[in-house]
Amino acid sequence: xxxxxxxxxxxxxxxxxxxxxxxxxxxxxxxxxxxxxxxxxxxxxxxxxxxxxxxxxxxxxxxxxxxxxxxxxxxxxxxxxxxxxxxxxxxxxxxxxxxxxxxxxxxxxxxxxxxxxxxxxxxxxxxxxxxxxxxxxxxxxxxxxxxxxxxxxxxxxxxxx
Numbered sequence: 001x002x003x004x005x006x007x008x009x010x011x012x013x014x015x016x017x018x019x020x021x022x023x024x025x026x027x028x029x030x031x032x033x034x035x036x037x038x039x040x041x042x043x044x045x046x047x048x049x050x051x052x053x054x055x056x057x058x059x060x061x062x063x064x065x066x067x068x069x070x071x072x073x074x075x076x077x078x079x080x081x082x083x084x085x086x087x088x089x090x091x092x093x094x095x096x097x098x099x100x101x102x103x104x105x106x107x108x109x110x111x112x113x114x115x116x117x118x119x120x121x122x123x124x125x126x127x128x129x130x131x132x133x134x135x136x137x138x139x140x141x142x143x144x145x146x147x148x149x150x151x152x153x154x155x156x157x158x159x160x161x
Contacts, residue, residue, distance in 0.1 A: 013107040016132075018139055019086065019099040021074045025139045026099075027106070027132065032144050034087040034094065036102045039079055056085070056096060063087065065096040071147065072127065090144045108132050113141065 016027035017036070042054040042065050051070040055062050065085060069076055077100070085096040113130045129143040 013109050014113065016106055016108055016139075016141065017086065018103040018106050018134070019084070020101040020103070021069050021072065021099060022077070024074070025103075025134070025137060027108075027139045027141050028086070028088065028144055029141075030105050032088045032090065034089055037085045037087060037096070039083045039085060039098070053098065058087065058096070061094070063094055063096050065098060066148070068097045068099055068147075088144055090148055093148070095148065106134065108134070 015030040017030050017033050018025055018027045020026070037058065040056055042056055044054040045052065045064075048054065051067050053065045053067050055064050057063075068074075079098070080100075082101040084099055084102040086099055086102060087094060087096050112134065113132045116128045116131055127142055127147045129141040132139045132141055
């Protein structure tokens with residue numbers, strides 16, 4: 001997918017939405033992101049997995065909402081004025097991902113992205129597509145298909161339906 005050392009070409013740059021979970025910065029491909037919403041009232045759904053906070057009514061569409069901190073094993077914190085819900089599309093599934101803060105769209109040249117180091121290969125690292133150098137900091141690129149496994153997507157689809 002990405003070849004380190006390739007010349008930057010705006011047509012081949014990866015466009016990502018950068019967001020924060022705690023002190024860490026993450027990103028997802030912008031083509032998966034439908035919108036960024038302010039936190040709104042979430043209706044709990046009985047027997048949903050613990051990281052599924054419930055559903056929201058987004059312009060007439062019932063949308064499941066996942067607490068990405070909980071899903072990724074990041075320490076919980078109260079929601080605040082900067083908390084956002086990224087509405088993403090994973091296959092034919094629309095889901096909201098609660099994040100601490102959402103930043104702008106960023107262009108990443110292929111040379112800025114490297115595979116995750118082997119030393120960080122854990123269960124949660126399967127969610128990681130790569131690590132990007134963004135200025136002086138590092139950003140973890142998430143693979144949304146892996147973040148929600150097939151079994152979890154089915155659970156969310158049952159909630160959605």
